[in-house]
Amino acid sequence: MSSMGTDVLMLLPEALLLLTAICCLLLGSWTPRLEQQRVRALAAVGVGASLVASIVGLTEGERSAFSGTVAVDDATGVLRLVVGLALLVLLLLAGDEIAEQARESEIYVLLLLGGAGALVVGETTDLAVLVVGFLLASIPLYALIGLSTGEKAPEAALKTYLLGALAGILLMLGAAVLSALAGGTSYDALGDADGLITAPVVAVAAGVVLVLTGLLFKAGAVPAHLWVPDAVEGSWTTTGAFLTTVPKLGAVLAIARLLEALPPDRLWPVLVGALAASGMTIGNLGALNQAHVGRLLGWSTISQVGYLMAAAAAVPGSAQARPALLLFLAGYAVTNLGCFAVLASEPERRSLDDWRGMGRTRPGLTTSLGVGLLGLVGTPPTAVFVAKLLTIVVTWEAGLPWLAVLVAANTVLSLTYYLRWLASCLSNPTRGAPGQADPGASHPSQETRHPRAAQVAVACAVAAVVLGLLAGPALALAS
Amino acid sequence: MLSALLFLPLLAAVLLLVPAVSDRVARLAFVAVALVEVVGVAVLWWRYDDPGTGRLAFEEQVSWIPGIGSSYHVGLDGFSLPLVAMTTVVFLACAVFALAEARRPRLQAALFLALETTCLGVFASADLIVFFVFFDLSIVGMYLSINGWGHGDRARSALQFFLYTFLGSLALLVGFVGLYVASESHTFDMVTLAADPPLQGDGAVGVLVLGAVLLGLAVKTPTVPFHTWLPPAHTDAPAIGSAVLAGVMLKLGTYGLVRIAMPMFPDALRAWAPVLVAVGIASVLWGALVALAQTDLKRMIAYTSVNHMGYVVLAVGAAGVVGSDGGTDDAELRRTAITGAVTQMVSHGLLTTALFLLAGVVWSRHRDYAMDQYGGLASHAPRFAALLVVAALGSLGLPGLSGFVAELQIFAGSIGTVPVSAVALIGILLMTAVLLRAVQRLITGPSGPLSEEFTDVRPREWVPVGGLLALAIGVGIFPRPLLDLIEPAAATVASLVAR
Numbered sequence: 001m002s003s004m005g006t007d008v009l010m011l012l013p014e015a016l017l018l019l020t021a022i023c024c025l026l027l028g029s030w031t032p033r034l035e036q037q038r039v040r041a042l043a044a045v046g047v048g049a050s051l052v053a054s055i056v057g058l059t060e061g062e063r064s065a066f067s068g069t070v071a072v073d074d075a076t077g078v079l080r081l082v083v084g085l086a087l088l089v090l091l092l093l094a095g096d097e098i099a100e101q102a103r104e105s106e107i108y109v110l111l112l113l114g115g116a117g118a119l120v121v122g123e124t125t126d127l128a129v130l131v132v133g134f135l136l137a138s139i140p141l142y143a144l145i146g147l148s149t150g151e152k153a154p155e156a157a158l159k160t161y162l163l164g165a166l167a168g169i170l171l172m173l174g175a176a177v178l179s180a181l182a183g184g185t186s187y188d189a190l191g192d193a194d195g196l197i198t199a200p201v202v203a204v205a206a207g208v209v210l211v212l213t214g215l216l217f218k219a220g221a222v223p224a225h226l227w228v229p230d231a232v233e234g235s236w237t238t239t240g241a242f243l244t245t246v247p248k249l250g251a252v253l254a255i256a257r258l259l260e261a262l263p264p265d266r267l268w269p270v271l272v273g274a275l276a277a278s279g280m281t282i283g284n285l286g287a288l289n290q291a292h293v294g295r296l297l298g299w300s301t302i303s304q305v306g307y308l309m310a311a312a313a314a315v316p317g318s319a320q321a322r323p324a325l326l327l328f329l330a331g332y333a334v335t336n337l338g339c340f341a342v343l344a345s346e347p348e349r350r351s352l353d354d355w356r357g358m359g360r361t362r363p364g365l366t367t368s369l370g371v372g373l374l375g376l377v378g379t380p381p382t383a384v385f386v387a388k389l390l391t392i393v394v395t396w397e398a399g400l401p402w403l404a405v406l407v408a409a410n411t412v413l414s415l416t417y418y419l420r421w422l423a424s425c426l427s428n429p430t431r432g433a434p435g436q437a438d439p440g441a442s443h444p445s446q447e448t449r450h451p452r453a454a455q456v457a458v459a460c461a462v463a464a465v466v467l468g469l470l471a472g473p474a475l476a477l478a479s
Numbered sequence: 480m481l482s483a484l485l486f487l488p489l490l491a492a493v494l495l496l497v498p499a500v501s502d503r504v505a506r507l508a509f510v511a512v513a514l515v516e517v518v519g520v521a522v523l524w525w526r527y528d529d530p531g532t533g534r535l536a537f538e539e540q541v542s543w544i545p546g547i548g549s550s551y552h553v554g555l556d557g558f559s560l561p562l563v564a565m566t567t568v569v570f571l572a573c574a575v576f577a578l579a580e581a582r583r584p585r586l587q588a589a590l591f592l593a594l595e596t597t598c599l600g601v602f603a604s605a606d607l608i609v610f611f612v613f614f615d616l617s618i619v620g621m622y623l624s625i626n627g628w629g630h631g632d633r634a635r636s637a638l639q640f641f642l643y644t645f646l647g648s649l650a651l652l653v654g655f656v657g658l659y660v661a662s663e664s665h666t667f668d669m670v671t672l673a674a675d676p677p678l679q680g681d682g683a684v685g686v687l688v689l690g691a692v693l694l695g696l697a698v699k700t701p702t703v704p705f706h707t708w709l710p711p712a713h714t715d716a717p718a719i720g721s722a723v724l725a726g727v728m729l730k731l732g733t734y735g736l737v738r739i740a741m742p743m744f745p746d747a748l749r750a751w752a753p754v755l756v757a758v759g760i761a762s763v764l765w766g767a768l769v770a771l772a773q774t775d776l777k778r779m780i781a782y783t784s785v786n787h788m789g790y791v792v793l794a795v796g797a798a799g800v801v802g803s804d805g806g807t808d809d810a811e812l813r814r815t816a817i818t819g820a821v822t823q824m825v826s827h828g829l830l831t832t833a834l835f836l837l838a839g840v841v842w843s844r845h846r847d848y849a850m851d852q853y854g855g856l857a858s859h860a861p862r863f864a865a866l867l868v869v870a871a872l873g874s875l876g877l878p879g880l881s882g883f884v885a886e887l888q889i890f891a892g893s894i895g896t897v898p899v900s901a902v903a904l905i906g907i908l909l910m911t912a913v914l915l916r917a918v919q920r921l922i923t924g925p926s927g928p929l930s931e932e933f934t935d936v937r938p939r940e941w942v943p944v945g946g947l948l949a950l951a952i953g954v955g956i957f958p959r960p961l962l963d964l965i966e967p968a969a970a971t972v973a974s975l976v977a978r
Contacts, residue, residue: 320546320547323546359627374619379615379616379619380611380612380615380616381612381616385612385615386544389547389608389652389656390544390546390547392652392653392656393547393656393659393660396656396657396660397660401657404653404656405653408649408650408652408653409649411645411649412642412645412646412649415641415642415645416638416642419622419638419641419642423626423634423637423638426623426626426627426634427634471543471544472542472543472544472545472546475544475546476545476546
């Protein structure tokens with residue numbers, strides 16, 4: 001066992017995020033309201049430092065910290081990088097949307113805390129720490145949604161909070177059951193010879209299902225998914241982008257780690273696979289008829305997390321599954337953030353019909369949206385394509401060919417609604433409902449637009465394609 | 480060299496998107512790049528030596544995703560080179576035809592150049608994932624083309640096209656992954672998989688996995704009963720979109736049959752062969768009968784494609800029926816059928832492109848495809864009439880044109896192994912009725928309401944159509960150079976199927 005000091009050094013990226021959050025809170029309290037961009041700059045510097053620490057950490061091989069409660073391995077490294085970069089993107093988006101809001105610095109603090117919480121959830125190999133991570137990741141989430149100024153924000157925050165509180169209790173109960181059965185909270189104890197293997201399978205199953213329920217809430221996955229569309233619709237675009245990206249990354253990785261730790265049994269991958277399958281199907285069906293683009297993206301992330309969980313379900317059965325999952329996490333994050341950045345750059349266009357004619361007026365933005373939406377479908381050569389391909393391969397290899405087929409079938413289903421948005425952009429603005437001229441189209445000069453968000457969208461689209469083309473080296477890095 | 484040829488159009492497309500380029504420059508650049516492609520392929524053809532069994536000419540391989548044994552691997556053989564050549568010719572014809580495009584010509588040129596890269600990529604790829612990537616991207620390109628430059632209910636047709644063919648492509652992907660998982664070396668490399676096909680003697684699994692691949696290819700081809708996306712897509716697509724869709728993209732499906740289904744699933748293909756024969760015959764007859772009932776010129780041409788692709792499926796099915804003795808005669812017949820199938824792909828590419836461009840001429844005059852609105856065009860537009868007659872005669876399989884060479888070999892090979900294939904001969908008869916009736920309605924008889932002001936074809940219209948027809952006649956009269964290319968590859972596949 002290493003000393004306390006080296007343990008903290010190993011978790012430097014998380015520590016830096018927390019430290020920055022505290023500094024931001026203090027700085028924000030002494031900064032005039034209209035000059036709070038300083039806080040954002042400080043937050044960005046902190047995230048940057050955390051990213052540098054993550055890269056240094058990646059070069060140092062696989063270790064574990066704090067008596068084996070936190071794994072510092074390749075997956076942790078990738079998660080840190082992806083979450084860090086996602087936070088930077090979110091800070092950029094926030095600069096347009098949240099600047100000069102009453103609670104500006106608090107938002108930045110909550111984003112950093114939520115990011116740190118997601119990291120803890122994804123990195124831990126101990127049930128007790130998992131519970132702590134869950135709380136650290138969830139509480140900022142409720143506040144972020146509640147602080148939004150939209151009409152529907154209070155309702156969404158309450159819904160999220162109630163579901164989250166329930167999920168948290170179930171998670172604690174499950175963790176208690178499992179640690180009682182295994183005789184310890186650490187994941188090593190779960191797989192031990194005198195751990196869960198000898199325990200009654202019904203009791204183990206109850207514990208696993210309860211723990212999974214908590215994580216599924218964090219992942220915004222079926223069956224604990226109902227808060228996602230409301231939260232995306234009700235809160236700021238930045239918040240929506242955060243809550244559909246960062247917590248999911250940590251939660252899915254946590255599910256994969258839990259599966260690895262459980263005693264080898266066909267039951268667990270099949271259980272997660274079934275949850276994944278129902279998640280992608282329900283998410284897609286929910287998205288089919290959405291007219292509000294935020295809700296559409298919200299439902300889309302519910303189905304996307306189903307694909308991510310399919311990759312996670314294959315982790316015990318296939319050696320390739322772990323790098324595939326990590327690539328998927330990165331690819332999903334960049335693609336989803338790109339779509340939300342498009343949304344953020346046009347804050348007044350909220351229904352699908354508002355996007356008519358955008359192909360003519362804003363070709364660059366529409367192209368980024370096209371890359372993002374087709375990327376979420378899994379069209380080559382974007383990152384999600386390679387990741388989805390690998391997911392199909394590894395689920396089949398792991399003995400879940402039905403899941404592979406369902407991933408493919410759901411991809412076709414999802415195409416319908418992604419294309420509806422794209423087709424709306426490509427259609428003629430004049431063909432809108434007669435008498436209801438689009439105010440945005442008729443007075444483009446008065447419309448609020450965020451050019452920086454549009455630049456972020458383009459950057460995300462380029463990154464999604466580049467990550468897809470360089471998938472080989474990226475996978476080599478992850479494995 | 481091959482990769483340069485593949486990616487030159489894509490590079491040009493990216494450069495065209497730099498906003499400073501004027502419309503005129505964009506149109507000319509489209510023609511220039513398409514011409515360079517044709518010349519480049521001609522050079523390849525000239526330098527081509529048959530690489531022999533299980534090898535590729537102009538091979539290039541770069542590691543891409545080593546974890547799952549997928550690499551950027553391209554090369555040409557006797558199947559792919561003719562189709563690559565046909566593709567470049569079709570795109571050149573479209574480029575010339577599009578010289579008068581008034582709607583966003585710069586974007587259209589860029590889109591079609593990118594589409595050319597994807598189509599060439601499918602034919603040249605020697606890795607299943609690279610094949611799939613180009614296959615999928617071609618769908619996106621065609622969707623944008625129909626949605627952006629089509630007419631009528633274009634958004635709906637484009638969406639339907641995308642959904643159907645995307646479903647097909649994912650079925651294909653599932654099949655590819657099944658093949659990968661079953662292969663001992665865990666690879667997506669086509670050459671390796673064809674040399675040592677996995678799933679041999681695996682019974683049901685092989686049949687299921689090939690079933691997924693065949694479903695994907697059948698949607699793309701399309702065969703009955705998966706053809707319903709084709710008529711609306713064609714009717715609402717722009718002229719050059721239809722030309723590329725029918726001329727090149729339908730071949731992506733049938734090419735998959737000879738490139739993937741036959742060499743990589745010999746056992747399972749033999750199990751599926753009776754189904755393929757039946758589907759082929761059904762497509763031939765159904766396509767012809769429905770074409771007979773059409774009053775819309777473009778829908779009619781679309782259904783003739785279902786008929787013509789039916790012959791290809793029939794030939795592949797017949798070649799998969801291996802007699803119990805497996806004698807040399809048998810191998811000879813199967814080789815003939817496969818040669819006919821590939822020749823038919825090239826021939827149909829040339830002729831149907833010409834037909835669709837002529838339909839585009841009709842549309843550009845009066846925005847109407849209804850055949851009964853026209854009539855007596857022979858006196859109003861004699862050059863148009865002449866081109867239409869030649870294209871129709873070629874399409875119905877008149878000796879002296881490429882269609883005859885192809886269909887003769889298909890029937891010679893198929894009827895020898897599967898006598899019931901003779902039923903498809905009725906299709907030829909029906910096709911004759913379809914095309915002659917269309918010619919009759921448009922060209923002869925009294926002038927229709929829209930015939931009076933029908934301007935005859937302009938140079939940018941008759942040059943591409945005339946060029947395509949000249950090539951079709953060339954193949955019809957001197958088929959040897961083309962057949963010399965195809966036959967060794969066909970013999971290889973015929974022997975692979977019998978494994």
